[in-house]
Amino acid sequence: IGSVEYYAKGGRVTFKAREIKPYGEGEIARALAELKAKLEGEGLFANRPVLPKFIKKVAIVTSAEGAVIHDMTSIMKRCPYIDVMLYPVRVQGEGSESDIAEAVTRAATEHNGCDAIILARGGGSENDLAAFNTEIAARAVAGSAKPVVSAIGHEMNYTLCDFCAGVRAGTPSIAAEIVCRINENFVAEFITLVGRAEIAVKNKFRENADNVGRLTRKIELRLESLYYKRLGEISDLTARAKNAVNAAYSVGKSSIIEAADKLAAGANEKFAEADSVLGAMSAKLNALSPLKLLSSGYARIYKGSEAVDEISKI
Numbered sequence: 001i002g003s004v005e006y007y008a009k010g011g012r013v014t015f016k017a018r019e020i021k022p023y024g025e026g027e028i029a030r031a032l033a034e035l036k037a038k039l040e041g042e043g044l045f046a047n048r049p050v051l052p053k054f055i056k057k058v059a060i061v062t063s064a065e066g067a068v069i070h071d072m073t074s075i076m077k078r079c080p081y082i083d084v085m086l087y088p089v090r091v092q093g094e095g096s097e098s099d100i101a102e103a104v105t106r107a108a109t110e111h112n113g114c115d116a117i118i119l120a121r122g123g124g125s126e127n128d129l130a131a132f133n134t135e136i137a138a139r140a141v142a143g144s145a146k147p148v149v150s151a152i153g154h155e156m157n158y159t160l161c162d163f164c165a166g167v168r169a170g171t172p173s174i175a176a177e178i179v180c181r182i183n184e185n186f187v188a189e190f191i192t193l194v195g196r197a198e199i200a201v202k203n204k205f206r207e208n209a210d211n212v213g214r215l216t217r218k219i220e221l222r223l224e225s226l227y228y229k230r231l232g233e234i235s236d237l238t239a240r241a242k243n244a245v246n247a248a249y250s251v252g253k254s255s256i257i258e259a260a261d262k263l264a265a266g267a268n269e270k271f272a273e274a275d276s277v278l279g280a281m282s283a284k285l286n287a288l289s290p291l292k293l294l295s296s297g298y299a300r301i302y303k304g305s306e307a308v309d310e311i312s313k314i
Helices: 025-043 068-077 097-111 137-140 160-164 172-287 290-295
Strands: 002-007 011-017 057-062 084-089 115-120 148-152 301-303 306-308
Touching: 002 160, 025 137, 025 160, 057 068, 057 097, 068 084, 068 172, 084 097, 097 115, 097 137, 097 172, 115 137, 115 172, 148 172
Parallel strands: 057 084, 057 115, 115 148
Antiparallel strands: 002 011, 301 306
């Protein structure tokens, strides 16, 4: 804003400026710089969530059409353990910034959500990337609880979403490579750890096997020592027991013979006494026996069953 003075004599034109304002791309750059400073001052560029060491699910926020999604999924096919979820959005044009912000927020908050988000768009002019330089899109990326990889345009393109994201990738394909490399590194590290663990287990087993062998040999030697010691003790006890049995047998044998002799003598004495008594009783019985009377000439006569005790009954 100002005035123009023309000097015909000298053929000169002078511009006198009273006020100067940016115009066109200069105005856009100024507004973007101011917004960037505002967001940075609020801390939206710092302390962003970092990518996990292993990614099972990744959400891609981009257009469902075009080469970007095709190129990214082709790269991720080499990592079959990654599930890809597409959140289709308009990446340019009026209202596209709201689509982008809503998709990023939804991907970060859904219950069966992802481990990481890739915000992607192919190359284009500064005007084509304008949606990713808006406050609403930048705040959605900065407020995401899930780590965001910003892959907007080409290597030379920088947007506010790049500064608000946890990771910036030069292109969408590079973003896909970053995610795949994370899992490949994890698997490689896991395989290495498994190999180390296997070696450690083998070494520990070998060490324990050697220790067991040494302990087993010590136990064998100890058992052999105890065996021979106990064998000598058992032999000694056996000999002593045998001698004790023989001594007891000898003493017992003499006692038995002596007792048998005493028993025989007592039995003979008792037998003689009984025989004498039996003889006396036999003599008495014989003296009273009817048979002895009959042998002396006496008789008892029966007629039928009736005894004949007088002559008149004959």
